[in-house]
Amino acid sequence: MHISGVQAVLPVHRYTQAEITEAFSRLTHADEELLRRFHAATGVQGRHLALPIDDYPKLDSFGRANATYVEAALDLAEQALSGALDKAGVPPERVDHLVFCSTTGLATPSLDARLARRMGLRADVKRVPVFGLGCAAGASGLSRLHDYLRGWPGHVAALVCVELCSLTIQRDDTSVANLVASALFGDGAGAVVATGRGPGPEVVATRSTLYPGTEHLMGWEIGEHGFRIVLDAGLPAFVEQVLAGDIRAFLADHGLTPDQVPTWVCHPGGPKVIDTIAQTLGLPPHAVDVTRRSLAEHGNLSSVSVLDVLQHTKGRPGRPAVLMALGPGFSSETLLLHW
Numbered sequence: 001m002h003i004s005g006v007q008a009v010l011p012v013h014r015y016t017q018a019e020i021t022e023a024f025s026r027l028t029h030a031d032e033e034l035l036r037r038f039h040a041a042t043g044v045q046g047r048h049l050a051l052p053i054d055d056y057p058k059l060d061s062f063g064r065a066n067a068t069y070v071e072a073a074l075d076l077a078e079q080a081l082s083g084a085l086d087k088a089g090v091p092p093e094r095v096d097h098l099v100f101c102s103t104t105g106l107a108t109p110s111l112d113a114r115l116a117r118r119m120g121l122r123a124d125v126k127r128v129p130v131f132g133l134g135c136a137a138g139a140s141g142l143s144r145l146h147d148y149l150r151g152w153p154g155h156v157a158a159l160v161c162v163e164l165c166s167l168t169i170q171r172d173d174t175s176v177a178n179l180v181a182s183a184l185f186g187d188g189a190g191a192v193v194a195t196g197r198g199p200g201p202e203v204v205a206t207r208s209t210l211y212p213g214t215e216h217l218m219g220w221e222i223g224e225h226g227f228r229i230v231l232d233a234g235l236p237a238f239v240e241q242v243l244a245g246d247i248r249a250f251l252a253d254h255g256l257t258p259d260q261v262p263t264w265v266c267h268p269g270g271p272k273v274i275d276t277i278a279q280t281l282g283l284p285p286h287a288v289d290v291t292r293r294s295l296a297e298h299g300n301l302s303s304v305s306v307l308d309v310l311q312h313t314k315g316r317p318g319r320p321a322v323l324m325a326l327g328p329g330f331s332s333e334t335l336l337l338h339w
Contacts, residue, residue, distance in 0.1 A: 001146040001157075003200040003337075005193040007083030008075055008308040010048035010186075010298060015045050016182075018048040023053045024182045029173045039183040043271050047299040050164045059078075062226035065167045069105030073162040075274075076189035078117050081160050084191035088200075092120045095193075096155035099150050101130045101218070101303050102162045103328075105226065115160065124328070134218065135267055136327025137161055138304035139268035140188065143206035143333055145194045163302035168227040177231040184270055184301030190307030191318075194277075201315060204334045207250045211242065214330035223317035235330075236272040237337025243332065244280035247322070250334050256320060263315040263339065264288060267296035267306040267325035315339030 004139040015023075021039045050072040051059075051266060059065045077100075098121065100112035107114075108259060110129035115121075133140050141159040148157050151212075165185035170178050217235050223227040251257060258281045266277055277288045278288050294301075294309050306325045315321045321337040 001149040001194050001196060001203040002198045003192055003203070003310075004195050004310045005084040005086070005088030006098055006190070007087060007198070007306060008188060008190040008304060008311050009083065009186045011050050011072070011076065012246050013049045013052050015049060015053055016046045016233070018191050019053065020047060023056065027057060027169070028174065030174050030179060031152050035179060037178045041271070042183045043296055044184065044299045045296050048167045048188060050187045056166070056169060059167065059169065059180070059213065061295060062224060066105050066224055069167050070107050070111065072188070073102065073105060073164055074111055074114055074118070074259035077160050077162045078118055078193070080162075080189040081115065081119060081158060084158065086191045088193040088195070090156055093122055094156045095121050095125055096152065096159050097126045097145070097157040099128045099130065099141045099157070099159045101133060101141045101142055101159070101300060103132055103134045103137065104163045104165055104168055106131070111162070112160070132328065132336060134327040135269060135300070135304065136304070136325045136329070136331050136333045138303050138306040139192065139267065139323055139325035139333035139335060140208065140327070141205065141303070142192060142323065142335055143208065145192070146203045146206055146335070147192060149196040155196065157194045157195050158217055158316040159192040160189070160308060161191070161303040163187065163304050168229070173228060174234070180231060181229040183278070185302045186301050187306045188298065188301040188308065190311070191306060192303040201321065202338045203335055204338050205254060207334045209246055209332045213331045214238065217330045218334050219328040223263055236276050239273055239326065239329065240276045240280055242278065246332065247281060247324070247334060251266070251322070254336055256284060261320050261322050263313060263319065263321035264291075265310050265313050265321060265323040267289045268300055268309065270293070270300060271327055272324070
């Protein structure tokens, strides 16, 4: 599989971290000094939000928040897929397979059906809507495109990820997990157009890993309140415990070691997770520069983040690269690329 076009897009409403801190404090009545500490610790400088910041108090029910998600997510998805198709030089009617990933809103018919009609995709396009993969979905979606194109190398496959994390805001939750989430997550969409034969980085191999007994580390509690974040403080320690060995084993299967890989496309889960990835794999500081920059400029965009990092990564021609992301399950998704 060749990655022929990548496009990440962000909502037009951008605010500094300080502006978001102040607004979240007013909305939730959380301790502002505590919020400032959490928000400063992430290293996030600003984020793009689906709505103007003064409109968030109007989201006083799960229904209102989800209706806003459906409208805003569809617009961003269209922008992302249009951009990726343009970069790949592929008209919409040539798309044979569409994977749509999102974990911050719900819709039936799924948004990919509405997106297909809006963009003029063929009526026989194969659609796979995916919910629940969270931050891992961008990498996992690429792996599933790879699986499909191995069987249909003459086809065109597309991945679209949309996450509007700000719409899951919980005004009555003053837990540490919610305060951290309010400091970290942003909104955006990303799309990839892939072909079995064509220009762009080639996906050589993929690996999915699901860790038993780790459901408590990350996810949602879903109820009448909407989506309430589950984010365990032990997550960075668990990543440190398992990730390096898994990545080294994956690379060893292809005759490589981490020091032989010059390019790393990593999901920016948070500053501690980025540090853990770099330190446990012995990567030079510059290896995760694009990941750190994505986090600082946009926050954690969940499934979209790794696509944003991919869009801004310039690999070395003829050399390997690793793309990776972590998500609920707890799980990891790793791809070996050849630039």
